[in-house]
Amino acid sequence: MTLTSKPLAVIVLILVFGGILFSSMMGWWATESTKQPVTFSEGEFAGQANPADIRGSYTFGDIANSFDVTPEILAQAFGITEGNPSEFAVKELEVIYLDSGFEIGTASVRLFVAYYTGLPFDTTDQEIYMPQSATDILLAKGNLSPEQVAYLEKYTVTVDASIPAEEPVVDATPAPAVSSSTTSxxxxxxxxxxxxxxxxxxxxxxxxxxxxxxxxxxxxxxxxxxxxxxxxxxxxxxxxxxxxxxxxxx
Amino acid sequence: MVTVFGKRIRFFRPRTIWVRRVVQWFFFLLIVLISINHTLAEGGGGLSFLSSASLHAVCPFGGVETLYTFAASGLLVKKIHDSSLVLAGIVLILSFLFGPVFCGWVCPLGTVQEWVGKFGKKIFKRRYNHFIPTRIDSILHYARYGILAWVLYVTATSGTLIFESYDPYFALFNFWSTEVAWSAIAVLGVTLLLSVFVERPWCKYACPYGAVLGVTNLFRVFSIKRAESTCKADGACSIMCPMNIPVDSVKVVRDHQCISCLECTSEAICPVAKTVVLTSGGVK
The missing domain is CATH 1.10.3910 (SP0561-like)
Incomplete structure (x- = not known):
């Protein structure tokens, strides 16, 4: 069978858009996150939402819908003092902390949610930085393992949580989990x-x-x-x- | 042949696959509109009848990048959505049938390189796309496999789209966004500059997705085949090939660089009917 350009063009278009249509009908086509993280499929936490699947497009409100952590706690943890915490998109953290020298963003939120809720989260070979305010909340909650505390001690950076979201000031040096720079x-x-x-x-x-x-x-x-x-x-x-x-x- | 002032003049110009140009324009405009609509939608506006998906959501290479993470954990790499996997599957089917037809007909970055290349053709005439010695060129063609390996490794180990910071496709259709890294803008700039001298430089030497799809040239159902019995051996097919494949020296094009553009076929540059064709059968 020999094909020329016109039938080939038709086949390409049919396969591309037909494939998209078919996948839509099957419920496979999704161009944006459903704001529902996948759940653990096995083990002790089977059926519970997996913090590793939190996306940058999620708002703190979306996270609160799937995990036992309020938008207000998330806002407090990440120094967001202005606006409605429920509507704050996780990906905005990367912009806010852009000049800090450390990447505080979606991964930080994933780690915070996992540690806060006691859900498993693999930090192997990962350098996930955490603002001091988030670490303080996690330590105060008191449900961390020694390994988790050690990880936080290694990757916590001091952040002034009272600074408005638009103008974060981040000390560019990793600090102990409980910062000595905190004032009375x-x-x-x-x-x-x-x-x-x-x-x-x-x-x-x-x-x-x-x-x-x-x-x-x-x-x-x-x-x-x-x-x-x-x-x-x-x-x-x-x-x-x-x-x-x-x-x-x- | 036309008669002008009593003289018979033959206007000769190479035939091209015009329908491919139409399809390329279509997908280019589609991606431009979707990308602009995505930006508008993020600001609360946008056109409701047009998809406001992110560029990552409509790029099939995302489906390849996330494969390891998806197989290992059931999760998708950050910024990748189910649509990327669907598109990767569709493109794979197309490639099994017709080779990397996605590269030659659909990919807007390839299209833009071709457009820039038209300037190069006007400036350098027949020297265009033949600056690099054949031997070095054939070695450089394998560089994209190294880049593919690197992309897959860093994506699997980091769980993030590291390649985004170097991706000229992302830079081209999102350059107005703060999401685009300067390194990606730089790679795009170099790609467009090289396009003046070399046809599709990114596709030839660096595209990791082209590397994946290029492999299907080894076993695709419909292949470019040359009938030796009618071939005039004028070399037109090889000269026309944007990927510098010596079509006139093989019976079946199995080169991993072929993008199924059909510009070498009897429908385009080859002057003899049914001599270079896209077929699933044999030729004499």
């Missing part, structure tokens, strides 16, 4: 201090709950907002919390 000012309980920050400073959830007299709310909630919502006086909670902070701060 940052360990002061203020109206905007969140429960997540208290956890990241080292105050345990049990101690916090003992002071507020009930279960700890969402870590992203500020202590003052919690007090207002529950008819409590923030000024009476503040000294007790500050006292606990003073006990554990470095």
């Amino acid at each position: 000012e940052e360990f002061t309980v203020k109206g905007k201090t969140t429960f997540g920050e208290l956890l990241s400073w080292g105050v345990t959830q049990e101690v916090i709950e003992a002071i507020i007299g009930t279960s700890m709310p969402d870590p992203a909630m500020s202590v003052k907002d919690f007090a207002s919502a529950n008819g409590l006086d923030f000024e009476s909670l503040k000294p007790a919390l500050q006292s606990e902070v003073d006990k554990v701060k470095p």
